[in-house]
Amino acid sequence: MNFQIAVIPGDGIGPEIINEAIKVLETIGKKYHHHFHFQKLLAGGCAIDKVGTCLPDETLDLCKKSDSILLGAVGGPKWDTLPGEQRPEKALLRLRKELNLFANLRPALLFPQLKDACPLKKEIVGNGIDICVVRELTGGIYFGEKGRKSSDIMGEIAYDVESYSVSEIKRIAKIAFEIAGKRKKKVTSVDKANVLESSKLWRSVVEEIANDYPDITLHHMYIDNASMQLIRDPKQFDVIVTSNMFGDILSDEASIITGSIGMLPSASLGNSTLGMYEPIHGSAPDIAGKNKANPIATILSAAMMLRYSFNLNKEAQAIEDAVTKVLKQGYRTPDLIHTEMQLVSTKEMGEQIIKNI
Numbered sequence: 001m002n003f004q005i006a007v008i009p010g011d012g013i014g015p016e017i018i019n020e021a022i023k024v025l026e027t028i029g030k031k032y033h034h035h036f037h038f039q040k041l042l043a044g045g046c047a048i049d050k051v052g053t054c055l056p057d058e059t060l061d062l063c064k065k066s067d068s069i070l071l072g073a074v075g076g077p078k079w080d081t082l083p084g085e086q087r088p089e090k091a092l093l094r095l096r097k098e099l100n101l102f103a104n105l106r107p108a109l110l111f112p113q114l115k116d117a118c119p120l121k122k123e124i125v126g127n128g129i130d131i132c133v134v135r136e137l138t139g140g141i142y143f144g145e146k147g148r149k150s151s152d153i154m155g156e157i158a159y160d161v162e163s164y165s166v167s168e169i170k171r172i173a174k175i176a177f178e179i180a181g182k183r184k185k186k187v188t189s190v191d192k193a194n195v196l197e198s199s200k201l202w203r204s205v206v207e208e209i210a211n212d213y214p215d216i217t218l219h220h221m222y223i224d225n226a227s228m229q230l231i232r233d234p235k236q237f238d239v240i241v242t243s244n245m246f247g248d249i250l251s252d253e254a255s256i257i258t259g260s261i262g263m264l265p266s267a268s269l270g271n272s273t274l275g276m277y278e279p280i281h282g283s284a285p286d287i288a289g290k291n292k293a294n295p296i297a298t299i300l301s302a303a304m305m306l307r308y309s310f311n312l313n314k315e316a317q318a319i320e321d322a323v324t325k326v327l328k329q330g331y332r333t334p335d336l337i338h339t340e341m342q343l344v345s346t347k348e349m350g351e352q353i354i355k356n357i
């Protein structure tokens, strides 16, 4: 089969980790007789530098025409002083919005081989951790009205509005229940319904949707408690469904339980098979250009692409199995390193994964 993949390497470690994911996909293509066509596109800080805008029209058009999008990371200190609308991160937000990719799946799975890299005590980790964060991705405070105004009494004021419509909550809740149905049948909806009006609506709509899924258990939890429970007893969670910003924060927290933020992939999905796949981490300016970044989150994102956009389940599994084998063999990038392990670079990690496909 032929697949057109739009590739956005982006900034910082983006190009380094993307290269490894492309090589892995090429290996899969050869082994299973698929033709993956990669089209590298500009977006983020590098696009600002080259063409003066973070998301050139051409990039957006070609993304829309592709079968799926693979993205590294965007942003970095060089562009931090730009106004919000012009920042590299805006490219990501626009892509998500324009392609209506409202459901962001962020699986936090602790590979058994990485138990020692998990900062939690062994008795807390037990037999392992397997959580799927379902983050709403095109609404909430990220996309509400924002701006500045000045008041005679208070001086300058900045605001960002958090709002959710019933239909936005319904569609993300349905996705969470569907996913839970294929897992341990438990949904924890995380909100701040003791304070926020948008969370009160969130809670009632999630409850309404739960009626259609009688075999799934629903719990509600406030975000402050959830942040604490994730560390105290992560095994209590199966699927976590939450708003855009809470999901952003909780998924970074969940990632470190898996050993490193460099392990967490994501899929951003909408109503068609066109999805965007990216690691949850950023451009890691502190290690960029050093061949040190962990490419596994990006490689696992490529596996999610095969599964969710192309329905290539055994090929996706082959990537995930190869990652497991390499971890078993003891290869570790610096973010995962502990005693008696084989320290490898970004490139070497990619090569080892390819060898095991």
Ligand code: NAD
Binding pocket: 013, 017, 072, 073, 074, 075, 076, 077, 089, 092, 261, 262, 278, 279, 280, 281, 282, 283, 284, 285, 286, 287, 292, 293, 294, 295, 297, 335
């Ligand atoms: P970050 O995720 O880039 O880095 C946080 C820490 O994790 C750093 O110490 C970094 O070295 C480490 N880290 C991240 N990915 C790693 C990997 N693959 N291997 C090893 N270590 C890794 O978060 P930040 O520092 O807050 O943000 C840096 C820039 O990235 C900012 O401009 C931010 O806006 C942007 N960002 C982009 C995305 C994205 O493109 N999806 C996501 C998050 C942040």
Ligand code: IPM
Binding pocket: 075, 089, 092, 093, 248, 280, 281
């Ligand atoms: C992420 C990132 C983005 C977000 C930023 C870069 C806009 O942190 O993908 O998790 O907040 O969604």
Ligand code: MN
Binding pocket: 248, 249, 252, 280
């Ligand atoms: Mn984030």
